Amino acid sequence: MKADVATRERIKAPELREPLLELAGVTKSFPTVVANADVSLTVHPGEIHAILGENGAGKSTLMKMIYGVLTPDAGKIRWRGEDVSIRNPAHARSLGIGMVFQHFSLLETLTVGENISLATRDTAARLAPRIVEIGERFGLPVDPRSLVHSLSVGQRQRAEIIRCLLQEPALIIMDEPTSVLPPNGIPPLFATLRKLAAEGCAILFISHKLEEIRALCHTATVMRAGRVVAKVDPSNESNETLARLMIGHDLPRSHRTAPHPGDRPAMELRNLNHQPEDPFGTRLKEIDLPLYPGEIVGIAGVSGNGQRELAAILSGETVLPALERAALVIDGNPCGDVDAGARRKLGLAFVPEERNGRGAVPEMSLTKNVLLTAHRLGMVRRGMIAFDSARAFAEKCIKEMDVRCGGSDAEAQSLSGGNLQKFIIGREIRLKPKIMIASQPTWGVDVGAAASIRQQLIDLRDQGTAILVISDELEELLEMADRVHVLFRGRLSPPIARSEASTGLVGSYMTGDFLSAESSRKAVLA
Numbered sequence: 001m002k003a004d005v006a007t008r009e010r011i012k013a014p015e016l017r018e019p020l021l022e023l024a025g026v027t028k029s030f031p032t033v034v035a036n037a038d039v040s041l042t043v044h045p046g047e048i049h050a051i052l053g054e055n056g057a058g059k060s061t062l063m064k065m066i067y068g069v070l071t072p073d074a075g076k077i078r079w080r081g082e083d084v085s086i087r088n089p090a091h092a093r094s095l096g097i098g099m100v101f102q103h104f105s106l107l108e109t110l111t112v113g114e115n116i117s118l119a120t121r122d123t124a125a126r127l128a129p130r131i132v133e134i135g136e137r138f139g140l141p142v143d144p145r146s147l148v149h150s151l152s153v154g155q156r157q158r159a160e161i162i163r164c165l166l167q168e169p170a171l172i173i174m175d176e177p178t179s180v181l182p183p184n185g186i187p188p189l190f191a192t193l194r195k196l197a198a199e200g201c202a203i204l205f206i207s208h209k210l211e212e213i214r215a216l217c218h219t220a221t222v223m224r225a226g227r228v229v230a231k232v233d234p235s236n237e238s239n240e241t242l243a244r245l246m247i248g249h250d251l252p253r254s255h256r257t258a259p260h261p262g263d264r265p266a267m268e269l270r271n272l273n274h275q276p277e278d279p280f281g282t283r284l285k286e287i288d289l290p291l292y293p294g295e296i297v298g299i300a301g302v303s304g305n306g307q308r309e310l311a312a313i314l315s316g317e318t319v320l321p322a323l324e325r326a327a328l329v330i331d332g333n334p335c336g337d338v339d340a341g342a343r344r345k346l347g348l349a350f351v352p353e354e355r356n357g358r359g360a361v362p363e364m365s366l367t368k369n370v371l372l373t374a375h376r377l378g379m380v381r382r383g384m385i386a387f388d389s390a391r392a393f394a395e396k397c398i399k400e401m402d403v404r405c406g407g408s409d410a411e412a413q414s415l416s417g418g419n420l421q422k423f424i425i426g427r428e429i430r431l432k433p434k435i436m437i438a439s440q441p442t443w444g445v446d447v448g449a450a451a452s453i454r455q456q457l458i459d460l461r462d463q464g465t466a467i468l469v470i471s472d473e474l475e476e477l478l479e480m481a482d483r484v485h486v487l488f489r490g491r492l493s494p495p496i497a498r499s500e501a502s503t504g505l506v507g508s509y510m511t512g513d514f515l516s517a518e519s520s521r522k523a524v525l526a
Contacts, residue, residue, distance in 0.1 A: 032406025139188025154303025
């Protein structure tokens with residue numbers, strides 16, 4: 001949802017004081033790329049300072065040097081007027097620098113409280129009330145007893161933010177903090193950031209959502225190809241001018257025609273009821289959902305309302321009992337008890353919300369990551385891997401999706417989050433699937449690349465593919481989807497046609513308004 005600049009009043013720019021943080025000529029290179037070249041930056045106390053740039057522009061690398069994860073090859077970092085060499089994140093935290101990462105740094109087998117305790121001197125039990133209090137105060141609810149592996153991406157993001165706020169830093173670095181937050185979670189976060197800034201805390205804010213930058217930030221430094229190309233007051237800019245500074249040309253526009261769905265569902269859920277094994281998971285209740293060839297169906301909802309469980313069942317990561325196999329039908333065949341590999345043989349492709357670990361193996365090259373889902377396309381011959389075919393496939397993905405990387409042999413973990421997302425999307429699209437399930441397809445992707453991904457999904461629809469998009473981005477669903485459903489506490493709303501869909505209507509469904517209407521309708525029918 002776009003930030004409403006008129007109703008979300010920006011705090012006044014901070015009075016000029018001595019800089020809190022200064023970078024002078026900072027440079028960082030890797031074997032295949034110069035990530036930052038002669039970057040200079042000044043941040044004052046009480047300032048909300050945006051760092052803008054397309055995927056691969058060097059934003060995250062720069063932030064990691066400020067936080068001590070990486071060391072500059074050249075240049076200086078000054079903190080409170082003194083030159084510093086930030087040795088590691090613990091040193092950064094001791095100086096008063098906190099960071100919320102785009103790629104979460106939580107340990108999956110520990111609870112939220114145990115993870116947060118690792119960054120403090122308190123135990124998980126003593127921290128639990130404070131975690132709950134901060135969550136309620138800032139609109140970031142999360143159960144401190146929940147195991148991290150059971151949380152959705154949005155819930156993990158909340159845990160990261162709470163962990164940072166508990167440390168009361170003088171400077172907070174936030175890398176895409178709203179990318180997986182629901183629309184109603186953004187105003188409380190912004191209110192929190194404004195309050196922190198008013199109290200003198202400086203904030204470095206990385207986001208691809210230009211409306212948010214214009215509504216929230218005092219200053220924006222724009223980067224392109226590792227260099228600073230502009231410094232502007234974002235409130236004086238439009239989305240178009242900011243996008244042009246970021247990508248060097250006008251923002252591409254999506255082109256779509258009317259859908260022509262087939263008569264027979266490519267995939268269908270029939271009265272699905274599912275209780276996940278995870279005690280913190282969301283039970284799915286009485287879900288009926290047909291998905292036709294040649295249409296895009298959007299699933300909206302506040303993170304944690306069953307999206308993760310629904311995606312796992314559709315993809316085959318969660319296999320239903322044999323007695324419930326008819327709850328999921330592919331091309332007329334009951335497939336609820338069929339695993340993910342068998343479903344891919346039937347023409348299903350899947351883009352998970354977690355790109356690292358599920359969409360790609362970080363330590364493997366892009367060529368080897370292609371083999372995870374595309375090996376059936378002539379890449380395995382007589383039991384041997386045909387690396388030439390896999391490499392050609394990877395290189396075509398890189399070219400078609402404009403993936404900024406060191407080539408097909410580059411490790412997945414060497415790519416920025418947005419570039420890895422583009423590669424995974426490109427890999428799945430090039431499978432030419434009959435059914436595409438995409439969860440958070442443009443999470444952490446810059447505005448230009450997001451527009452390109454949406455257009456490619458629309459084009460795939462026009463080729464006859466049945467597409468289901470699960471997204472926390474209402475604007476994204478309203479742009480792409482031919483009909484939208486809302487998932488609330490494991491229940492699916494009636495469909496909302498594209499012609500009727502609006503942020504207001506969908507937003508009201510996200511609070512469960514449709515449930516009372518459905519109850520009344522069933523009572524009348526009874």
